[in-house]
Amino acid sequence: MKWVGRVWMVWVWSVVILCGRRGALGKEEDYVKYKDPKQPVGARVEDLLGRMTLEEKIGQMVQIERLSATPDIMKDYKIGSLLSGGGSVPLQKATAADWVNMINNFQNGSLSTRLGIPMIYGIDAVHGHNNVYNATIFPHNIGLGATRDPDLLRRIGDATALEIRATGIPYTFAPCIAVCRDPRWGRCYESYSEDPKVVQEMTEIIPGLQGEIPNGSRKGVPYVIGKNKVAACAKHFVGDGGTTKGINENNTLIDMHGLLSIHMPAYYDSIIKGVSTVMVSYSSWNDKKMHANHELITGFLKGTLKFKGFVISDWQGIDRITYPSHSNYTYSVLASVQAGIDMIMVPFNHTEFIDDLTYLVKNNFITMDRIDDAVARILLIKFNLGLFESPLADLSLVNELGSQAHRDLAREAVRKSLVLLKNGKNANESLLPLPKKASKILVAGSHADNLGYQCGGWTIGWQGFSGNNGTRGTTILGAINATVDKDTEVVYLENPDSKYLKSNHFDYAIVAVGEHPYTETAGDSDTLTMADPGSDTIKNVCGAVKCAVIIISGRPIVMEPYLSGIDALVAAWLPGSEGQGVADALFGDYGFMGQLPRTWFRTVDQLPMNVGDSHYDPLFPFGFGLTTKSMVARSVSAGVDRRPYGAVALIFLLVGVYFQVKRRKLACSWFVLHRFRNSVTPSGRHPIELQKF
Ligand SMILES: *[C@@H]1O[C@H](CO)[C@@H](O)[C@H](O)[C@H]1NC(C)=O
Ligand SMILES: *[C@@H]1O[C@H](CO)[C@@H](O)[C@H](O)[C@H]1NC(C)=O
Ligand SMILES: *[C@@H]1O[C@H](CO)[C@@H](O)[C@H](O)[C@H]1NC(C)=O
Ligand SMILES: *[C@@H]1O[C@H](CO)[C@@H](O)[C@H](O)[C@H]1NC(C)=O
Ligand SMILES: *[C@@H]1O[C@H](CO)[C@@H](O)[C@H](O)[C@H]1NC(C)=O
Ligand SMILES: *[C@@H]1O[C@H](CO)[C@@H](O)[C@H](O)[C@H]1NC(C)=O
Numbered sequence: 001m002k003w004v005g006r007v008w009m010v011w012v013w014s015v016v017i018l019c020g021r022r023g024a025l026g027k028e029e030d031y032v033k034y035k036d037p038k039q040p041v042g043a044r045v046e047d048l049l050g051r052m053t054l055e056e057k058i059g060q061m062v063q064i065e066r067l068s069a070t071p072d073i074m075k076d077y078k079i080g081s082l083l084s085g086g087g088s089v090p091l092q093k094a095t096a097a098d099w100v101n102m103i104n105n106f107q108n109g110s111l112s113t114r115l116g117i118p119m120i121y122g123i124d125a126v127h128g129h130n131n132v133y134n135a136t137i138f139p140h141n142i143g144l145g146a147t148r149d150p151d152l153l154r155r156i157g158d159a160t161a162l163e164i165r166a167t168g169i170p171y172t173f174a175p176c177i178a179v180c181r182d183p184r185w186g187r188c189y190e191s192y193s194e195d196p197k198v199v200q201e202m203t204e205i206i207p208g209l210q211g212e213i214p215n216g217s218r219k220g221v222p223y224v225i226g227k228n229k230v231a232a233c234a235k236h237f238v239g240d241g242g243t244t245k246g247i248n249e250n251n252t253l254i255d256m257h258g259l260l261s262i263h264m265p266a267y268y269d270s271i272i273k274g275v276s277t278v279m280v281s282y283s284s285w286n287d288k289k290m291h292a293n294h295e296l297i298t299g300f301l302k303g304t305l306k307f308k309g310f311v312i313s314d315w316q317g318i319d320r321i322t323y324p325s326h327s328n329y330t331y332s333v334l335a336s337v338q339a340g341i342d343m344i345m346v347p348f349n350h351t352e353f354i355d356d357l358t359y360l361v362k363n364n365f366i367t368m369d370r371i372d373d374a375v376a377r378i379l380l381i382k383f384n385l386g387l388f389e390s391p392l393a394d395l396s397l398v399n400e401l402g403s404q405a406h407r408d409l410a411r412e413a414v415r416k417s418l419v420l421l422k423n424g425k426n427a428n429e430s431l432l433p434l435p436k437k438a439s440k441i442l443v444a445g446s447h448a449d450n451l452g453y454q455c456g457g458w459t460i461g462w463q464g465f466s467g468n469n470g471t472r473g474t475t476i477l478g479a480i481n482a483t484v485d486k487d488t489e490v491v492y493l494e495n496p497d498s499k500y501l502k503s504n505h506f507d508y509a510i511v512a513v514g515e516h517p518y519t520e521t522a523g524d525s526d527t528l529t530m531a532d533p534g535s536d537t538i539k540n541v542c543g544a545v546k547c548a549v550i551i552i553s554g555r556p557i558v559m560e561p562y563l564s565g566i567d568a569l570v571a572a573w574l575p576g577s578e579g580q581g582v583a584d585a586l587f588g589d590y591g592f593m594g595q596l597p598r599t600w601f602r603t604v605d606q607l608p609m610n611v612g613d614s615h616y617d618p619l620f621p622f623g624f625g626l627t628t629k630s631m632v633a634r635s636v637s638a639g640v641d642r643r644p645y646g647a648v649a650l651i652f653l654l655v656g657v658y659f660q661v662k663r664r665k666l667a668c669s670w671f672v673l674h675r676f677r678n679s680v681t682p683s684g685r686h687p688i689e690l691q692k693f
């Protein structure tokens with residue numbers, strides 16, 4: 001019995017030990033380093049990369065449009081990323097929950113792959129989450145440039161990130177940090193300014209979108225802080241705003257010094273602030289397609305500037321390396337991947353891209369190192385975003401979409417973006433602010449009651465929309481109605497004829513006219529005229545009634561011929577969904593304070609004409625903007641102030657010195673120092689004078 005007991009004990013212990021070992025062994029086998037959030041991101045990337053096949057790596061480099069995707073395609077081709085093109089939505093007027101479900105459905109496909117690498121979904125949220133019904137639509141970048149308010153930009157970034165995440169999306173193709181040098185360019189409104197310094201300041205939207213790099217952490221590495229933030233994308237690298245005659249996707253002819261001092265500076269700021277991705281420009285630099293430019297993408301961006309995030313192509317951008325587009329796709333794949341592009345926005349035919357890239361790697365045209373570099377960068381951003389820990393979105397943020405707090409912020413942005421160009425036929429007869437109490441006032445113009453027009457391109461549809469049912473917001477007319485005294489009669493007529501105008505008495509009129517929505521090439525224009533019948537409306541109304549004209553446009557347009565007949569003129573840019581911001585300043589609840597982010601030309605044959613040019617003879621110079629005081633702060637007299645240009649110049653100087661000091665800390669940049677040696681702020685160089693009109 002005794003020895004039986006002993007044998008029994010030995011047996012029990014053996015089982016315990018063996019099982020324990022097996023348990024321990026099993027545990028070790030189960031431990032997967034890349035899945036361990038306690039590991040440093042670099043170690044996770046390395047571990048995961050080491051486990052991947054070529055097929056899995058190439059899949060990570062592919063981004064396709066949602067219409068080309070199914071959960072099975074995500075799984076079978078190991079697709080790394082999805083996007084919504086402009087206006088590509090799960091259904092008309094889709095709710096945040098509809099978006100979340102669609103994206104989770106695709107994500108489930110990706111998660112069911114061997115390694116379970118989550119896909120990253122990207123979208124053009126370029127002025128708020130603009131594809132999404134009910135989202136807050138912020139002013140387009142040109143209007144934000146007029147605010148000169150980096151803190152506002154950071155707060156807009158915060159709000160936009162929340163709205164994007166509300167729909168389950170972790171990545172936006174914004175901000176556009178183009179420096180538009182010619183308003184004939186159809187994307188000029190996507191540019192904050194013609195002045196690189198203003199564009200640099202506006203990169204403050206990046207810490208808003210991604211979160212601020214904590215004090216003490218290393219600057220200049222991609223950074224996204226948590227589930228309420230999104231990865232940003234500085235675009236379009238580089239020189240997109242400098243093309244000949246402003247032709248979209250055309251050729252930017254400029255020497256290296258010009259490229260570095262005009263088009264490059266905002267990339268330094270973006271990288272310092274931790275931007276996660278950079279999108280390459282369709283345009284060429286001195287006849288070389290940027291999508292095939294190894295010197296600038298690999299040499300300069302990744303080498304000199306030490307950018308560590310991933311570089312993404314534009315939509316079919318690699319196809320357009322050849323002319324005609326897509327005529328030698330294998331070459332396009334070779335040239336773009338060799339140039340240093342990491343993720344390719346394909347967006348439709350993933351099998352063709354995958355087959356070509358696989359062929360090129362297997363035949364040693366492209367090295368495995370190049371593929372590993374691309375995939376490591378993509379994985380880094382996915383780890384940063386927390387996608388491995390929380391790949392599926394939930395509905396916890398849906399109430400952020402179009403929230404009142406965000407609409408209030410957009411309204412603040414609108415009123416700060418308005419640039420008052422004229423106020424009264426002479427300096428002591430100002431028209432603005434307008435009295436809220438009047439017996440009868442007229443509101444006119446094609447843009448007075450059209451939410452689509454005031455939002456511009458990249459809103460709901462790629463090319464924008466017309467009318468008031470595309471999304472939710474307040475038109476300028478709606479805002480006026482809500483602001484005037486209840487006894488003031490508001491008459492709205494889009495284009496009243498002169499007979500009607502003469503037979504009615506109006507205390508004053510507000511006329512809103514401008515451009516119809518456009519996006520990209522569709523917006524290229526040689527004439528820059530306002531849409532019909534805008535000029536007739538101005539002539540008729542302003543010929544009969546004291547009038548304030550509000551221009552809704554993505555850029556300066558021809559105004560000189562009408563200026564003398566107008567009592568007050570406001571550039572409102574493309575203000576977005578919160579028209580109330582326009583009324584806030586018109587009726588004096590807040591003062592006008594915007595400053596021109598661009599030179600306002602007299603005639604198109606002056607173009608291109610930017611501040612600093614020798615032939616500078618603008619209708620209104622860069623930086624111009626009259627101010628009014630808020631009626632709320634005081635009781636009488638609507639004085640018009642000249643801007644305190646001395647103070648503005650001093651601030652520019654201080655900002656310049658600040659950036660110079662900051663720059664010097666950037667070890668990599670002799671050229672930056674070179675640039676700042678030459679830097680005199682445009683405002684400093686060109687004392688602004690009031691124009692004669
Ligand atoms: C849009 O917002 C309004 C007001 O909050 C709400 O009633 C409506 O359900 C929303 N619609 C969608 C599609 O989200
Ligand atoms: C995705 O998969 C999870 C877990 O299997 C499941 O709970 C969820 O319903 C799926 N979501 C969609 C939209 O298919
Ligand atoms: C970093 O420090 C500055 C100045 O001390 C402070 O204003 C800022 O809020 C800090 N930022 C973070 C992210 O902690
Ligand atoms: C620029 O535009 C001109 C005129 O449309 C065209 O002939 C030329 O090919 C374009 N160049 C590039 C680089 O796109
Ligand atoms: C595509 O481009 C490559 C590289 O320039 C060239 O060798 C090849 O002949 C081209 N193919 C066609 C079909 O033009
Ligand atoms: C994708 O490209 C391949 C190769 O050029 C072609 O055979 C195929 O028809 C294309 N598929 C689609 C859906 O366009």
Ligand SMILES: *[C@@H]1O[C@H](CO)[C@@H](O)[C@H](O)[C@H]1NC(C)=O
Nearest residue numbers: 423424425426427428429430
């Ligand atoms: C101000 O108004 C008075 C009276 O209307 C006029 O005589 C004078 O020229 C105006 N001053 C200026 C600077 O326009």
Ligand SMILES: *[C@@H]1O[C@H](CO)[C@@H](O)[C@H](O)[C@H]1NC(C)=O
Nearest residue numbers: 092093460467468469470471
């Ligand atoms: C808005 O209304 C117009 C005309 O009534 C209609 O054609 C259009 O489809 C509507 N748009 C949306 C987004 O509902």
Ligand SMILES: *[C@@H]1O[C@H](CO)[C@@H](O)[C@H](O)[C@H]1NC(C)=O
Nearest residue numbers: 449475477478481490491492
């Ligand atoms: C504004 O008021 C006018 C006149 O009362 C009315 O015709 C119009 O429908 C109102 N429009 C909006 C958007 O409130």
